[in-house]
Amino acid sequence: MSKPISVPYETTIHVRDTCLCLAVQRAARALARRFDEALRPYDLTNGQFSLLMSLNRPSPPNLSSVASLLAMDRTTLTAALKPLERRGLISVAVDPQDKRSRRMALTPAGMQLLSLVLPIWKDSHGRLEGLLTGGEHDQLLNGLKKLL
Template sequence: MENKHNSLIGFLVYDAQRCIFRSLETALKPYDITPGQWNLINQLERAGELSQKELAQITRKEQATITRYLDTLERKGLIVRNKHKSDRRAHAISITDKARELIRVVQPATLDRANQLIEGIDQRELDTFVDVLARLKANAERIVDGD
Protein backbone atom coordinates (compact mmCIF):
# COMPACT_ATOMS: atom_id res chain seq x y z
CA MET A 1 0.00 0.00 0.00
CA GLU A 2 1.44 3.38 -0.98
CA ASN A 3 1.83 5.97 1.73
CA LYS A 4 0.28 9.30 0.73
CA HIS A 5 3.51 11.08 1.67
CA ASN A 6 5.86 8.94 -0.46
CA SER A 7 5.77 11.32 -3.39
CA LEU A 8 5.97 14.42 -1.19
CA ILE A 9 8.76 13.73 1.31
CA GLY A 10 11.66 14.68 -0.97
CA PHE A 11 9.93 17.85 -2.09
CA LEU A 12 8.84 18.84 1.42
CA VAL A 13 12.34 18.35 2.84
CA TYR A 14 13.87 20.30 -0.05
CA ASP A 15 11.28 23.08 0.21
CA ALA A 16 11.74 23.37 3.99
CA GLN A 17 15.53 23.39 3.61
CA ARG A 18 15.33 26.22 1.05
CA CYS A 19 13.05 28.28 3.32
CA ILE A 20 15.29 27.69 6.34
CA PHE A 21 18.32 28.63 4.24
CA ARG A 22 16.63 31.88 3.15
CA SER A 23 15.76 32.72 6.76
CA LEU A 24 19.43 32.29 7.74
CA GLU A 25 20.46 34.29 4.67
CA THR A 26 18.34 37.24 5.85
CA ALA A 27 19.74 36.98 9.39
CA LEU A 28 23.33 37.06 8.06
CA LYS A 29 22.85 39.72 5.37
CA PRO A 30 23.52 42.70 7.71
CA TYR A 31 26.93 41.15 8.47
CA ASP A 32 27.87 40.71 4.79
CA ILE A 33 28.26 36.95 5.03
CA THR A 34 26.39 34.11 3.36
CA PRO A 35 25.22 30.89 5.04
CA GLY A 36 27.88 28.93 3.14
CA GLN A 37 30.64 31.26 4.29
CA TRP A 38 29.20 31.24 7.83
CA ASN A 39 29.28 27.44 7.86
CA LEU A 40 32.93 27.35 6.80
CA ILE A 41 34.18 29.79 9.42
CA ASN A 42 32.20 27.93 12.09
CA GLN A 43 33.65 24.58 11.01
CA LEU A 44 37.15 26.09 11.10
CA GLU A 45 36.50 27.73 14.47
CA ARG A 46 35.49 24.35 15.93
CA ALA A 47 38.18 22.23 14.27
CA GLY A 48 41.13 24.61 14.01
CA GLU A 49 43.16 24.20 10.83
CA LEU A 50 41.64 22.08 8.08
CA SER A 51 42.58 21.35 4.50
CA GLN A 52 40.26 22.33 1.68
CA LYS A 53 39.52 18.64 1.12
CA GLU A 54 38.57 18.18 4.79
CA LEU A 55 36.29 21.23 4.61
CA ALA A 56 34.61 19.81 1.50
CA GLN A 57 34.03 16.50 3.28
CA ILE A 58 32.68 18.07 6.48
CA THR A 59 30.34 20.46 4.66
CA ARG A 60 29.45 18.03 1.85
CA LYS A 61 30.27 20.65 -0.76
CA GLU A 62 32.19 20.30 -3.99
CA GLN A 63 35.83 21.43 -3.81
CA ALA A 64 35.17 24.11 -6.46
CA THR A 65 32.44 25.59 -4.24
CA ILE A 66 34.77 25.51 -1.23
CA THR A 67 37.44 27.28 -3.29
CA ARG A 68 35.03 30.10 -4.16
CA TYR A 69 33.96 30.46 -0.53
CA LEU A 70 37.57 30.48 0.65
CA ASP A 71 38.60 33.05 -1.96
CA THR A 72 35.84 35.37 -0.72
CA LEU A 73 36.62 34.74 2.96
CA GLU A 74 40.31 35.41 2.30
CA ARG A 75 39.51 38.72 0.55
CA LYS A 76 37.40 39.68 3.57
CA GLY A 77 40.31 38.88 5.89
CA LEU A 78 38.41 36.09 7.64
CA ILE A 79 40.65 33.11 6.77
CA VAL A 80 44.29 32.47 5.98
CA ARG A 81 45.80 29.71 3.87
CA ASN A 82 49.09 28.36 5.17
CA LYS A 83 51.28 25.60 3.80
CA HIS A 84 50.11 22.22 5.02
CA LYS A 85 52.66 20.63 7.35
CA SER A 86 52.54 17.16 5.77
CA ASP A 87 51.20 17.74 2.22
CA ARG A 88 53.04 20.24 0.00
CA ARG A 89 50.11 20.33 -2.42
CA ALA A 90 47.56 21.33 0.22
CA HIS A 91 46.86 24.38 2.33
CA ALA A 92 46.00 24.43 6.00
CA ILE A 93 43.13 26.87 6.36
CA SER A 94 42.36 28.68 9.58
CA ILE A 95 40.27 31.63 10.68
CA THR A 96 41.62 35.02 11.68
CA ASP A 97 40.93 37.12 14.75
CA LYS A 98 38.57 39.16 12.55
CA ALA A 99 36.55 35.97 11.92
CA ARG A 100 36.50 35.13 15.63
CA GLU A 101 35.11 38.59 16.34
CA LEU A 102 32.53 38.17 13.56
CA ILE A 103 31.42 34.85 15.06
CA ARG A 104 31.08 36.49 18.48
CA VAL A 105 28.95 39.30 17.03
CA VAL A 106 26.82 37.20 14.66
CA GLN A 107 26.19 34.14 16.85
CA PRO A 108 23.33 35.76 18.83
CA ALA A 109 21.49 36.62 15.59
CA THR A 110 21.79 33.07 14.29
CA LEU A 111 20.66 31.60 17.62
CA ASP A 112 17.69 33.97 17.63
CA ARG A 113 16.79 32.86 14.10
CA ALA A 114 17.08 29.19 15.12
CA ASN A 115 14.73 29.83 18.04
CA GLN A 116 12.26 31.59 15.73
CA LEU A 117 12.26 28.53 13.48
CA ILE A 118 11.09 26.24 16.27
CA GLU A 119 8.41 28.55 17.71
CA GLY A 120 5.20 26.65 18.44
CA ILE A 121 6.90 23.24 18.22
CA ASP A 122 7.28 21.38 21.50
CA GLN A 123 10.35 19.35 22.44
CA ARG A 124 8.65 15.99 21.88
CA GLU A 125 7.74 16.99 18.32
CA LEU A 126 11.29 18.23 17.70
CA ASP A 127 12.75 14.98 19.01
CA THR A 128 10.45 12.98 16.72
CA PHE A 129 11.29 15.21 13.76
CA VAL A 130 15.05 14.86 14.31
CA ASP A 131 14.68 11.08 14.65
CA VAL A 132 12.59 10.75 11.47
CA LEU A 133 14.94 13.05 9.55
CA ALA A 134 17.95 10.98 10.65
CA ARG A 135 16.22 7.79 9.49
CA LEU A 136 15.29 9.37 6.14
CA LYS A 137 18.94 10.37 5.70
CA ALA A 138 20.15 6.89 6.62
CA ASN A 139 17.72 5.33 4.13
CA ALA A 140 18.85 7.75 1.40
CA GLU A 141 22.53 6.99 2.12
CA ARG A 142 21.82 3.25 2.01
CA ILE A 143 20.11 3.69 -1.37
CA VAL A 144 23.01 5.75 -2.75
CA ASP A 145 25.65 3.38 -1.40
CA GLY A 146 23.73 0.42 -2.85
CA ASP A 147 23.71 1.92 -6.36
Protein backbone atom coordinates in the same frame (compact mmCIF):
# COMPACT_ATOMS: atom_id res chain seq x y z
CA MET B 1 2.83 8.70 -36.28
CA SER B 2 3.79 7.87 -32.72
CA LYS B 3 1.68 8.72 -29.74
CA PRO B 4 3.06 11.70 -27.73
CA ILE B 5 4.62 10.77 -24.41
CA SER B 6 2.92 12.25 -21.38
CA VAL B 7 3.01 12.00 -17.63
CA PRO B 8 -0.36 12.38 -15.92
CA TYR B 9 -0.83 15.54 -13.84
CA GLU B 10 -1.85 13.32 -10.92
CA THR B 11 1.71 11.99 -10.94
CA THR B 12 3.04 15.53 -10.63
CA ILE B 13 0.77 16.10 -7.62
CA HIS B 14 1.89 12.79 -6.08
CA VAL B 15 5.58 13.70 -6.47
CA ARG B 16 4.94 17.20 -5.08
CA ASP B 17 3.21 15.79 -2.02
CA THR B 18 5.47 12.79 -1.27
CA CYS B 19 8.98 13.42 -2.59
CA LEU B 20 11.46 13.69 0.28
CA CYS B 21 14.07 15.32 -1.93
CA LEU B 22 11.69 18.08 -3.02
CA ALA B 23 10.45 18.62 0.54
CA VAL B 24 13.99 18.89 1.91
CA GLN B 25 15.05 21.23 -0.92
CA ARG B 26 12.06 23.51 -0.32
CA ALA B 27 12.65 23.52 3.44
CA ALA B 28 16.37 24.18 2.96
CA ARG B 29 15.64 27.16 0.73
CA ALA B 30 13.12 28.56 3.21
CA LEU B 31 15.57 28.12 6.10
CA ALA B 32 18.40 29.65 4.06
CA ARG B 33 16.27 32.72 3.31
CA ARG B 34 15.51 33.21 7.02
CA PHE B 35 19.15 32.99 8.07
CA ASP B 36 20.36 35.03 5.08
CA GLU B 37 17.99 37.81 6.11
CA ALA B 38 19.11 37.67 9.74
CA LEU B 39 22.81 37.77 8.79
CA ARG B 40 22.46 40.37 6.02
CA PRO B 41 23.48 43.33 8.26
CA TYR B 42 26.88 41.64 8.62
CA ASP B 43 27.21 40.97 4.87
CA LEU B 44 27.18 37.26 5.56
CA THR B 45 25.09 34.42 4.13
CA ASN B 46 23.98 31.35 6.04
CA GLY B 47 26.40 29.29 3.95
CA GLN B 48 29.28 31.58 4.87
CA PHE B 49 28.27 31.39 8.54
CA SER B 50 28.33 27.59 8.36
CA LEU B 51 31.72 27.70 6.67
CA LEU B 52 33.17 30.05 9.28
CA MET B 53 31.71 27.88 12.05
CA SER B 54 33.24 24.78 10.47
CA LEU B 55 36.68 26.41 10.79
CA ASN B 56 36.22 27.11 14.51
CA ARG B 57 38.41 24.18 15.62
CA PRO B 58 41.42 23.75 17.89
CA SER B 59 43.66 23.19 14.86
CA PRO B 60 43.21 24.30 11.24
CA PRO B 61 41.33 21.67 9.22
CA ASN B 62 42.20 20.59 5.70
CA LEU B 63 39.98 21.18 2.70
CA SER B 64 38.75 17.58 2.56
CA SER B 65 37.51 17.49 6.15
CA VAL B 66 35.61 20.76 5.77
CA ALA B 67 34.15 19.69 2.43
CA SER B 68 32.98 16.44 4.02
CA LEU B 69 31.42 18.22 7.02
CA LEU B 70 29.56 20.67 4.78
CA ALA B 71 28.63 17.99 2.21
CA MET B 72 30.32 20.01 -0.55
CA ASP B 73 32.75 19.02 -3.23
CA ARG B 74 36.23 20.49 -2.97
CA THR B 75 35.77 22.75 -6.02
CA THR B 76 32.62 24.32 -4.58
CA LEU B 77 34.28 24.76 -1.20
CA THR B 78 37.31 26.42 -2.79
CA ALA B 79 35.01 28.90 -4.55
CA ALA B 80 33.12 29.57 -1.29
CA LEU B 81 36.37 30.28 0.56
CA LYS B 82 37.54 33.03 -1.80
CA PRO B 83 35.16 35.83 -0.71
CA LEU B 84 35.86 35.09 2.94
CA GLU B 85 39.59 35.13 2.31
CA ARG B 86 39.31 38.43 0.40
CA ARG B 87 37.47 39.92 3.40
CA GLY B 88 40.28 38.80 5.68
CA LEU B 89 38.01 36.47 7.64
CA ILE B 90 39.94 33.29 6.93
CA SER B 91 43.44 32.30 5.93
CA VAL B 92 44.36 29.43 3.64
CA ALA B 93 47.88 28.08 3.87
CA VAL B 94 49.90 25.16 2.61
CA ASP B 95 49.89 22.24 5.03
CA PRO B 96 53.43 21.98 6.45
CA GLN B 97 53.17 18.16 6.54
CA ASP B 98 51.77 17.81 3.01
CA LYS B 99 52.60 20.54 0.50
CA ARG B 100 49.75 19.36 -1.77
CA SER B 101 47.15 20.04 0.93
CA ARG B 102 45.74 23.30 2.29
CA ARG B 103 44.77 24.19 5.86
CA MET B 104 42.19 26.85 6.66
CA ALA B 105 41.80 28.96 9.77
CA LEU B 106 39.73 31.82 11.06
CA THR B 107 41.63 35.08 11.30
CA PRO B 108 41.07 37.35 14.30
CA ALA B 109 38.61 39.33 12.16
CA GLY B 110 36.81 36.10 11.26
CA MET B 111 36.59 35.05 14.90
CA GLN B 112 35.30 38.50 15.84
CA LEU B 113 32.60 38.37 13.16
CA LEU B 114 31.64 34.85 14.17
CA SER B 115 31.26 35.94 17.79
CA LEU B 116 29.09 38.91 16.69
CA VAL B 117 26.73 36.85 14.56
CA LEU B 118 26.45 33.82 16.84
CA PRO B 119 23.77 35.47 19.04
CA ILE B 120 21.80 36.29 15.86
CA TRP B 121 22.05 32.66 14.77
CA LYS B 122 20.97 31.48 18.24
CA ASP B 123 17.96 33.80 18.20
CA SER B 124 16.92 32.80 14.67
CA HIS B 125 17.42 29.13 15.42
CA GLY B 126 15.47 29.42 18.65
CA ARG B 127 12.52 30.96 16.82
CA LEU B 128 12.59 28.08 14.32
CA GLU B 129 12.74 25.53 17.12
CA GLY B 130 9.70 27.25 18.61
CA LEU B 131 7.73 26.35 15.49
CA LEU B 132 8.38 22.68 16.16
CA THR B 133 6.62 21.11 19.12
CA GLY B 134 6.59 17.86 21.06
CA GLY B 135 10.07 16.71 20.16
CA GLU B 136 9.68 17.50 16.45
CA HIS B 137 13.04 19.31 16.35
CA ASP B 138 14.96 16.28 17.57
CA GLN B 139 12.90 13.90 15.41
CA LEU B 140 13.54 16.01 12.31
CA LEU B 141 17.24 16.35 13.03
CA ASN B 142 17.60 12.62 13.72
CA GLY B 143 15.66 11.74 10.58
CA LEU B 144 17.82 14.00 8.44
CA LYS B 145 21.01 12.53 9.94
CA LYS B 146 19.87 9.07 8.87
CA LEU B 147 19.84 10.26 5.27
CA LEU B 148 23.46 11.38 5.30
